[in-house]
Amino acid sequence: MRRHSCCNKQKVKRGLWSPEEDEKLINYISIHGHGSWTSVPKLAGLQRCGKSCRLRWINYLRPGLKRGSFSPQEAALIIELHRILGNRWSQIAKHLPGRTDNEVKNFWHTSLKKKLKSSHALNLPGALATCPDIGHPISSEDANPNLIINSQQDQQHHIPTPITMLQVDLELQHNNCCPTMVNFPPLIPAVPSDSSSYVTWSPLVGYDHQLGPNQHDIGHPISSEDANPNLIINSQQDQQHHIPTPITMLQVDLELQHNNCCPTMVNFPPLIPA
DNA sequence: AAGTAGGGCAACCGCGTCGCC
């Protein structure tokens, strides 16, 4: 098999990184920054190629990485973002502070995909089963005109536009006592006139997602730094269409278990009437 | 206790894109 160009030039070590190598890389980057990755291994005294150093740093050594298993709200967010973005793991990972694209990708392939498939097989209402097109973004027929794609590349990839509002405030997770709000639309094709008959979509099986009729739109818009530039959400359209305020909502109250903190909300506004 | 299968995850590979010359 052909070796990558940057690895041809010198005899490079491959495979798992030793603690000594990690330490060398950390020490070098913490002092000098990575600069050009191709020069990092030489300057840091490592028998690795630049790509390997970059990967190790980004996926494992970089400060601020969140280790450990994914929380239910993170899983819910990944599922929904995957519906929107498809296998664009780097884009998905940007909405998950402390997570890398590799981590998200592995989690999807090892855990979420499996759960989604099993739920789909069981045809569980209001559960993971309602996520169609596992492994693929939803089709353009399901597109929601409220979501504007401003990248030509995205248009070429037929990025679906299913949502009226995606509000993620994950920055608040860094504070000890603030809710994490994730507003997703219900993944149903039509909205009945009777708001009481809304189908609740929940990516997580077994959580209480029945909330009061006035609990809606309580999330916070994502910051410009964290926002996916490809997603422009037109939340005004809800008002223009006089969408009834009762919102299907998934309330995940797991933060309380961990730190006696505020509940985490995953909030699904209704679809825009066709 | 030994062998095997499966899952999880770190790391590698190849390709596309971008910037520089």
Added chain:
DNA sequence: TGGCGACGCGGTTGCCCTACT
């Protein structure tokens, strides 16, 4: 404008651990 190198990304591989037989 074309070539080249660097970087970033997604797909894939392979190792290690654990559960099962």
